[in-house]
Amino acid sequence: MAAKRRKHYGVGQISAIFIKYFSLVFFSFVAVIPIVSCVITAFKTDAEYQSTNVMTLPENWLNFDNFISAFKMANMGRAFLNSTIVLVCVLIGSILIGTQLAYVLNRFNFLGNALIRNLFLFASLLPGVAMQISVYNIMQQLGFINHLYGYIIMMMGTDVISIYIFIQFMENISVSLDESAIIDGASYMQIYWKIMLPLLRPAIVTSMILKGVSTYNEYYSANLYLQRPELRTVAISLYSFTGPLGSRYNLICAGVIISLLPALFVFIICQKQIYNGITAGAVKG
Amino acid sequence: MITYTDHRKKSLRQRLRSRKGQQAIIIFAFMFIPLLLLFLFTYFPFAEMFKFSFYKMKYTGTRTYVGLDNYKEVFENKQIFSSLKLCLYYMAGSIVQLVIALYLATMLSFKTKGGNIFKGFMFFPFLINGIAIGFIFKFFYTRGFVFDTVLQWCGFNLENLPFWLRTQGLNNVSLVGTSVWRYFGQNMVLFIGAIMSVDAEMYEAAELDGANKFQQFMHIILPSIKTIVTLNIILSITGSLSAFEPPYVITNGGNGTATYFVVMNRIAHTNQKVGLASAMAIVLLMIIFTATILQKLFFKFAFRNANAEDEVVTSKKRRRNKVSKKQKEAV
Numbered sequence: 001m002a003a004k005r006r007k008h009y010g011v012g013q014i015s016a017i018f019i020k021y022f023s024l025v026f027f028s029f030v031a032v033i034p035i036v037s038c039v040i041t042a043f044k045t046d047a048e049y050q051s052t053n054v055m056t057l058p059e060n061w062l063n064f065d066n067f068i069s070a071f072k073m074a075n076m077g078r079a080f081l082n083s084t085i086v087l088v089c090v091l092i093g094s095i096l097i098g099t100q101l102a103y104v105l106n107r108f109n110f111l112g113n114a115l116i117r118n119l120f121l122f123a124s125l126l127p128g129v130a131m132q133i134s135v136y137n138i139m140q141q142l143g144f145i146n147h148l149y150g151y152i153i154m155m156m157g158t159d160v161i162s163i164y165i166f167i168q169f170m171e172n173i174s175v176s177l178d179e180s181a182i183i184d185g186a187s188y189m190q191i192y193w194k195i196m197l198p199l200l201r202p203a204i205v206t207s208m209i210l211k212g213v214s215t216y217n218e219y220y221s222a223n224l225y226l227q228r229p230e231l232r233t234v235a236i237s238l239y240s241f242t243g244p245l246g247s248r249y250n251l252i253c254a255g256v257i258i259s260l261l262p263a264l265f266v267f268i269i270c271q272k273q274i275y276n277g278i279t280a281g282a283v284k285g
Numbered sequence: 286m287i288t289y290t291d292h293r294k295k296s297l298r299q300r301l302r303s304r305k306g307q308q309a310i311i312i313f314a315f316m317f318i319p320l321l322l323l324f325l326f327t328y329f330p331f332a333e334m335f336k337f338s339f340y341k342m343k344y345t346g347t348r349t350y351v352g353l354d355n356y357k358e359v360f361e362n363k364q365i366f367s368s369l370k371l372c373l374y375y376m377a378g379s380i381v382q383l384v385i386a387l388y389l390a391t392m393l394s395f396k397t398k399g400g401n402i403f404k405g406f407m408f409f410p411f412l413i414n415g416i417a418i419g420f421i422f423k424f425f426y427t428r429g430f431v432f433d434t435v436l437q438w439c440g441f442n443l444e445n446l447p448f449w450l451r452t453q454g455l456n457n458v459s460l461v462g463t464s465v466w467r468y469f470g471q472n473m474v475l476f477i478g479a480i481m482s483v484d485a486e487m488y489e490a491a492e493l494d495g496a497n498k499f500q501q502f503m504h505i506i507l508p509s510i511k512t513i514v515t516l517n518i519i520l521s522i523t524g525s526l527s528a529f530e531p532p533y534v535i536t537n538g539g540n541g542t543a544t545y546f547v548v549m550n551r552i553a554h555t556n557q558k559v560g561l562a563s564a565m566a567i568v569l570l571m572i573i574f575t576a577t578i579l580q581k582l583f584f585k586f587a588f589r590n591a592n593a594e595d596e597v598v599t600s601k602k603r604r605r606n607k608v609s610k611k612q613k614e615a616v
Contacts, residue, residue, distance in 0.1 A: 016498070020392050020397070021398075023388070023389070023392065024389070024392060024393070024397070024403045025403075027385065027389060027403075027407055027469075028402075028403050028406040028407055030466065031406050031407045031409065031410055031466065031469075031470060032406050032409075033431065033435065034421050034422065034424075034425045034431065034466070035409075035410075035413075035421065037424070037425065037430075037431040038421055038424065041424070053434060054424075054429075054430045054431055054434060055431065055434045055435075097318055097319045097322070098319075100315035100316075100319070101315060101316060101319045103315060104311065104312050104315040104316055108308060108311075108312055110312060116316070116320070119323065119328075120323065123323060123327040123328070125573075125574075125577075126327065126331065126570065127527040127529075127546070127569075127570075127573075129527070129529050129546050129549075129550060130334075130527070130546065130549065130566035130569065130570065131326075131327065131330055131331065131334070131566075132553075133330075133334055133337070133549075133553045133559060133562050133563055133566060134330035134331070134333040134334040134337060134563065135326055135330045136344065136553075136554075137330075137333065137344060137559075138325065138326070138329065138330055138333070140344065153322070154326055156322060157319075157322035157323060157325070157326045157327070182304070187307065188304075188307060188308065188311040189311065192311075192315075213412055216414070217412070217413070217414035217415065218414075219414060219415050219416050220415075224554070234414075235414040235415070235416050235417075236416060238416045238417060238420065239416065241420070247427075249424050252420050252424070253420075253424065255420075256417045256420050256421060259414065259416075259417050260413060260417060263412040263413065263414075264409070264412075266412075267405070267408075267409060267412055271401075271405065274408075274412075275408075275474050275477075275478070278471060278474050278475055278478070279474070279475060279478030279479070
């Protein structure tokens with residue numbers, strides 16, 4: 001069958017297939033080459049880095065010296081600890097807050113329901129960088145600057161996308177479930193905790209991954225509010241490479257690669273959920 | 286029997302009514318923290334920012350009321366207002382990005398060998414943090430480094446190549462390139478998701494009717510992802526007005542790459558002219574809102590005719606069905 005078909009391919013079809021794969025390979029190359037060049041450089045010794053072209057492959061692929069010294073220099077052990085603390089707290093907090101809010105907004109009809117939805121939607125239109133001018137002032141007054149908890153509380157807030165993912169998902173959970181639970185004498189808290197949360201699991205995974213990636217990568221507010229070096233998260237620990245190192249890119253690249261690894265790891269494991277999250281997050285508009 | 290069900294309904298209703306109080310409690314309990322955070326970190330700062338824009342002030346120390354002076358300065362200061370022009374580069378970039386994403390998404394939505402691997406490669410840049418991107422591209426664009434080497438493979442001569450981050454004007458193109466690099470894969474995944482929601486039978490039917498791939502794209506794929514493309518155009522235009530990351534992490538706004546937000550950030554946190562920075566933020570928000578509303582109106586207007594046509598067709602169909610039904614009944 002396949003052989004028969006192959007015979008019928010015309011010149012036009014063959015060139016169409018060629019163009020298709022050529023463009024896919026080309027854009028994949030474009031996407032990957034900046035990262036690959038970093039990997040190559042990260043394995044080079046100082047002497048090698050200075051004497052060879054950046055795209056020349058390193059002599060020894062097992063030369064992890066740069067990774068070790070980058071890890072030490074940027075105090076990345078501490079940074080990973082900080083990032084983990086921030087991630088765990090922000091994720092638990094924002095999932096609880098988000099599902100609770102979605103539960104109330106989706107299941108109860110009360111005055112101001114629509115207004116609150118719009119308040120959250122409108123908040124997402126305000127560009128974060130501009131808002132930090134006055135948020136900085138508030139953080140200062142609350143004494144939240146240079147404390148991990150201050151940054152965590154701030155990061156838990158405005159998160160419209162996951163709220164919308166939850167609400168969308170809840171619309172497909174039958175209300176009759178709630179009703180029969182009520183007849184059985186369950187309280188609303190029990191309904192939320194024992195029926196909603198378990199059923200929301202796929203949506204929770206999706207929003208956790210999205211929120212997790214954006215929290216792990218967040219650097220602007222982290223840089224503003226976590227100025228003490230020992231509070232740095234992974235994203236801003238890379239800043240220690242700016243001043244004294246100048247252009248020792250073999251070291252810098254090693255640091256960059258270390259900071260990418262968790263994202264790469266999560267991406268390889270949860271590809272599908274990440275793609276789902278991207279599409280789900282867009283539908284809300 | 287009837288009384289029994291009536292009785293049951295009543296008791297259920299009573300139970301529900303007795304739950305009104307509980308409902309109020311749970312609504313309050315579940316909304317208190319989210320709303321507190323929303324007001325504390327969004328609406329209250331927003332109001333504060335509006336107030337700040339009328340004062341001459343630093344984060345600490347005395348404040349003096351200056352009326353509309355800050356706004357005047359936003360419009361009169363050449364550095365500030367010319368930085369807005371840079372958004373044209375970013376707008377052009379985002380159009381290029383959308384076209385590339387749409388093209389690749391269409392390619393990948395047909396059966397492709399290794400499709401998932403291509404998709405993964407092109408998507409991954411989206412997951413890299415901003416600071417890392419800054420380092421990667423400082424390295425990438427350095428004279429004689431990655432980009433120059435790749436161009437030399439293609440036959441260019443290093444002596445003829447410009448300095449990617451130093452040449453005025455061109456450096457903005459380089460920066461926009463990094464933003465396209467970062468987001469085209471994400472846009473592509475979005476579009477693939479939208480295309481996949483089209484019924485597969487549509488393609489089969491079209492193929493049977495002898496439609497080629499291009500016709501399939503124009504008549505099946507494009508109409509079905511119209512809304513998401515429109516949404517992305519709107520987002521990309523507002524996004525390019527507030528472009529910030531590439532110049533902030535790569536050039537720090539040097540050599541004429543300072544976009545509006547980079548200038549604003551510097552004024553707020555380095556120069557500590559909080560009032561002026563607030564006025565800048567308010568002005569840009571106004572521009573963004575106006576642009577968003579205008580675009581929404583425009584797209585409503587542009588699609589109005591198409592929708593009207595659809596309605597005419599469906600109503601005609603409905604009428605035809607009615608007529609044929611009547612005819613059948615008559616027979």
